[in-house]
Amino acid sequence: MSEAARLFGNPRVLGRVAASDGRNTTAAGRLETSGRRLDGAAIELSELTKTFGHRVVLSAVNLKVEPGQFIAIVGRSGGGKTTLLRLIAGLDRPTSGAVSIDGCAVADVQKAARIMFQDARLLPWQRVIANVGIARGDDWRAQAMQALQAVGLADRAQDWPYVLSGGQRQRVALARALVPKPKILLLDEPFGALDALTRADMHRLLLTLWAERGFTSILITHDVAEAIALADRVLVLRDGRIALDLAIDTPRSEREGASSLLAELKRRVVAEV
Numbered sequence: 001m002s003e004a005a006r007l008f009g010n011p012r013v014l015g016r017v018a019a020s021d022g023r024n025t026t027a028a029g030r031l032e033t034s035g036r037r038l039d040g041a042a043i044e045l046s047e048l049t050k051t052f053g054h055r056v057v058l059s060a061v062n063l064k065v066e067p068g069q070f071i072a073i074v075g076r077s078g079g080g081k082t083t084l085l086r087l088i089a090g091l092d093r094p095t096s097g098a099v100s101i102d103g104c105a106v107a108d109v110q111k112a113a114r115i116m117f118q119d120a121r122l123l124p125w126q127r128v129i130a131n132v133g134i135a136r137g138d139d140w141r142a143q144a145m146q147a148l149q150a151v152g153l154a155d156r157a158q159d160w161p162y163v164l165s166g167g168q169r170q171r172v173a174l175a176r177a178l179v180p181k182p183k184i185l186l187l188d189e190p191f192g193a194l195d196a197l198t199r200a201d202m203h204r205l206l207l208t209l210w211a212e213r214g215f216t217s218i219l220i221t222h223d224v225a226e227a228i229a230l231a232d233r234v235l236v237l238r239d240g241r242i243a244l245d246l247a248i249d250t251p252r253s254e255r256e257g258a259s260s261l262l263a264e265l266k267r268r269v270v271a272e273v
């Protein structure tokens with residue numbers, strides 16, 4: 001049984017969390033521990049501001065994300081969520097303020113961070129394995145196969161992207177994001193276009209990989225239920241600011257059954273969006 005499966009199966013363990021220095025802290029709701037190597041990076045936003053012309057998209061945002069934490073961000077369309085991810089990944093520069101990863105200011109594209117988008121963005125002229133691993137050095141095939149195995153698609157390595165289903169394509173995109181062993185995974189509505197069952201499969205897969213690998217996750221979603229089901233913390237981004245920062249203390253294994261509690265959390269998030 002994988003470590004993640006063991007952890008998921010034991011609600012008593014689910015309430016604990018191991019800090020990066022190996023301490024166990026109590027933060028119910030996170031997956032967690034002893035023994036898991038935390039490979040996530042810390043992220044800090046300090047007075048982060050981004051304007052496009054006269055439009056202020058992010059306004060002096062402050063945020064600290066612990067290594068290995070799973071954050072979900074919800075907010076209205078055009079509210080600056082993708083802009084925020086791009087700034088963290090170093091794909092764009094702040095107008096003022098700063099982003100730092102593990103204490104280092106982000107001034108360029110970050111190798112530690114990978115982004116996964118709503119559409120898989122696979123190259124149609126490359127087979128699945130090449131989409132996952134190409135440009136990854138000499139042993140790229142081995143690395144790509146390993147990542148495909150992790151998402152359950154090793155047997156589709158030689159297929160062309162067009163023969164895959166939407167959910168399979170997203171799994172290939174996830175495999176591609178995992179190959180460089182990122183310390184941060186930035187997920188920009190990656191499940192938005194999937195049907196409910198495929199989406200539930202992707203949630204399980206993502207949580208399993210997150211538990212095994214320990215990367216820091218930031219998930220953008222329009223789906224408040226998805227945010228509450230997956231994350232340690234749900235943020236609402238509104239008018240360029242963090243309007244709500246809500247810790248989800250219920251262990252993941254108990255969230256589905258705790259309908260009244262979830263309804264209350266959902267009400268609080270929706271009220272702020």
Ligand SMILES: Nc1ncnc2c1ncn2[C@@H]1O[C@H](COP(=O)(O)OP(=O)(O)OP(=O)(O)O)[C@@H](O)[C@H]1O
Pocket residue numbers: 052055057075076077078079080081082083084
């Ligand atoms: N390169 C750019 N140039 C000018 N304006 C931009 C640029 N990128 C984003 N914007 C503007 O910034 C605002 C926020 O865009 P962003 O893509 O971050 O929103 P979002 O919260 O991700 O929205 P959605 O939920 O629809 O994806 C929008 O008004 C958008 O038009």
Ligand SMILES: [Mg+2]
Pocket residue numbers: 081082083188
């Ligand atoms: Mg967006």
